[in-house]
Structures are given as C-alpha cells and as structure tokens.
Amino acid sequence: MENEEQLSGEESLALITTMIQKAKHSYYESGTSVLLWGSLVTIASLLTFLQQAFSFSIGFDIWIIMLIAIIPQIFISIRESKNRKFKSHTDNAICAVWLTYGITLAGLVLYHNIITHVTAANIQNEGWTLVKHYTGNSQPDETIKPFVPGLFSLYLLLFAMPTLITGIVKKFRPMLIGAIIAYILFILSLFTPYKYDMLFGAATAISCWLIPGIILRKRFYRQKHSDV
Amino acid sequence: MFKELDPILHSQLRLAIISLLISVQEAEFTFIKEKTNATAGNLIVQLNKLKDAGYIEISKQFRDNYTQTTCKITRVGIDAFEQYVKDLQAYLNTGK
Numbered sequence: 001m002e003n004e005e006q007l008s009g010e011e012s013l014a015l016i017t018t019m020i021q022k023a024k025h026s027y028y029e030s031g032t033s034v035l036l037w038g039s040l041v042t043i044a045s046l047l048t049f050l051q052q053a054f055s056f057s058i059g060f061d062i063w064i065i066m067l068i069a070i071i072p073q074i075f076i077s078i079r080e081s082k083n084r085k086f087k088s089h090t091d092n093a094i095c096a097v098w099l100t101y102g103i104t105l106a107g108l109v110l111y112h113n114i115i116t117h118v119t120a121a122n123i124q125n126e127g128w129t130l131v132k133h134y135t136g137n138s139q140p141d142e143t144i145k146p147f148v149p150g151l152f153s154l155y156l157l158l159f160a161m162p163t164l165i166t167g168i169v170k171k172f173r174p175m176l177i178g179a180i181i182a183y184i185l186f187i188l189s190l191f192t193p194y195k196y197d198m199l200f201g202a203a204t205a206i207s208c209w210l211i212p213g214i215i216l217r218k219r220f221y222r223q224k225h226s227d228v
Numbered sequence: 229m230f231k232e233l234d235p236i237l238h239s240q241l242r243l244a245i246i247s248l249l250i251s252v253q254e255a256e257f258t259f260i261k262e263k264t265n266a267t268a269g270n271l272i273v274q275l276n277k278l279k280d281a282g283y284i285e286i287s288k289q290f291r292d293n294y295t296q297t298t299c300k301i302t303r304v305g306i307d308a309f310e311q312y313v314k315d316l317q318a319y320l321n322t323g324k
Contacts, residue, residue, distance in 0.1 A: 007238060007239070007240055007243070009316055009319050010320070012238065012243060013320070015240065015247065016247045019263065019264075020250070023247075023251030023252050023263070024251060082291070082292070085255065085256045085259035085262075086252045086253075087252060087253040087254050088252050
C-alpha cells in the first residue's frame with residue numbers, strides 16, 4: 001500500500017470499511033484451551049457415569065485430571081499470548097469472565113468437598129445422625145453421610161455462564177447454542193435421577209466446548225493457511 | 229461549506245492504519261504490516277507521523293531476542309478519526 005496516493009471521498013470510505021472488516025475477520029483463537037477442557041470434562045463425566053452405571057471403579061478419582069490439566073493450560077496461555085499479534089476490545093473482558101468462572105468453579109469444588117465433612121463433624125458433635133429410613137420398613141435403616149442433593153446441576157448452570165457470555169460478546173454462534181443446551185440440561189437435571197447428571201455433564205462439555213473448540217480450530221487453520 | 233479533511237488521516241496508508249487500530253485494542257507492527265500490505269520502511273515512517281500527531285502510541289518491548297512493537301490508538305486519534313468520518317460524510321453529501 002502506498003501512502004501519498006490521492007484518495008477520493010468514496011475511496012476513503014471504502015478503505016475504512018475494508019480495514020475494519022480485515023480486523024474483524026482476524027482470528028487468533030486457536031481453540032486449544034476450549035478443546036482441552038471440553039475433552040477432559042467429557043471424558044471425566046462419561047467415565048464417572050459408566051462407573052456408577054456398571055458398578056466398577058478405575059481405582060482413582062478421574063476428576064483429578066482437571067487439576068493436572070492446569071499445567072498444560074499455563075503453557076498454552078503463555079504460547080498464545082506470545083503468538084497473539086493483536087488484542088481486540090473484548091479480550092480483557094472475556095479473560096476476566098473465564099478467570100472468575102475458574103475461581104468460582106474451584107470454590108464450588110471446595111464447597112462440595114469440605115461442606116459434607118464439616119456437616120458430618122457438626123452432626124457428630126451434636127450427638128445425632130442422619131438415617132435413611134425406608135417407608136414400610138421394606139429394608140433396615142441405614143446411617144448415611146451428609147450430602148448436597150443434586151449438586152451437579154449447579155455445575156451445569158456454572159458451565160453455561162462463561163460460555164453464554166463468550167458467545168454473546170464474540171458473536172460466536174456455536175457457544176451460544178452450547179450455552180442454551182447447557183441451560184436446558186440444567187433444567188432437565190432438576191427432574192431426572194442423579195445417575196444421569198454425569199451424562200448431562202458430558203453432553204454440556206461437548207456442546208459448550210468440544211464442538212465450538214473444533215470449529216475454532218478449523219477456523220484458525222483456515223486463517224493460518226490464507227495468511228501464508 | 230465543508231471542513232477540509234484532516235491531512236494526517238487523508239492519506240491511504242495512514243487512514244488504513246488508523247481504521248485498523250480503531251477496530252482493535254492494540255496491534256503489533258507485524259499485524260499492521262500484514263493487513264496493510266505496506267513495506268516495513270514506509271510503515272515505520274507513517275506510524276511515526278501518526279505518533280507525532282498524537283493519534284497513536286507506540287511501545288517497544290524486548291521479547292525472545294526480538295523487539296516487539298505494539299501500536300495503540302489514543303483518545304486524540306479516536307476523536308480525529310470520528311471527525312474525519314463526519315467530515316467525509318459531509319463532503320460526500322455535498323457532492324451529491
């Protein structure tokens with residue numbers, strides 16, 4: 001592009017439009033992070049569902065992979081930040097949303113893991129116990145540990161939140177659809193037996209992150225090739 | 229009667245740079261070069277003219293053995309661009 005070329009009014013407007021369009025159609029989201037988390041949540045949810053449905057155990061808590069995945073995520077974030085050639089107006093806001101989501105999710109996991117133990121200790125200190133009593137005395141009473149009913153529904157609700165915001169702000173339809181599916185599954189999970197929650201979790205991860213991640217990845221490679 | 233178009237912006241490459249920078253929060257030199265198809269030398273000259281006019285900020289930082297140049301439009305640049313578009317519209321309407 002030369003500089004001192006004389007521009008007519010129409011040419012100026014056309015140039016402004018072209019450059020704004022060029023910026024608008026520049027993507028740098030490789031989809032790696034979305035694919036990583038989408039795959040992991042899908043695998044962990046499905047495995048948990050299968051273990052519950054077919055009464056077997058893999059010998060460890062599969063959700064531990066979420067903690068391990070933080071390490072590659074840090075490397076991915078550093079690499080993407082280095083390769084990023086521009087920052088859009090919405091990048092900081094989107095980053096803040098996902099950071100808040102991560103902290104809230106960690107908080108919910110902490111709540112889930114701590115509150116039942118603390119409640120059990122409190123109950124014990126107060127000198128009473130929770131008992132599962134079968135109506136009609138069909139089976140003998142069982143002492144049970146405190147639990148939070150239908151907690152996974154809250155996870156589904158939480159999964160939808162950053163996905164919906166990203167979909168709206170970035171005008172990225174696959175995430176918008178993913179978030180809507182997550183909200184529908186959240187409502188369904190309120191009325192269905194707990195054993196299906198993990199299946200809903202897998203479906204949410206696939207629709208919110210895995211499919212949008214694959215679409216982002218394809219788009220990223222298409223852009224990369226067109227830039228060569 | 230219409231206002232004369234801002235001479236800083238009424239040039240092909242500088243207008244392209246500002247149009248690009250108004251669409252993003254900040255952009256690297258390589259990104260601007262790629263999108264404008266300008267030569268590095270020409271681009272540097274025009275970026276400096278925009279910087280001298282106070283329309284953009286240029287920051288340099290050392291990263292992985294190379295200098296990374298990042299450009300960002302300033303408030304003055306945004307106002308100038310908006311005024312340019314208004315004047316351009318007035319100019320085009322007068323011509324009809």
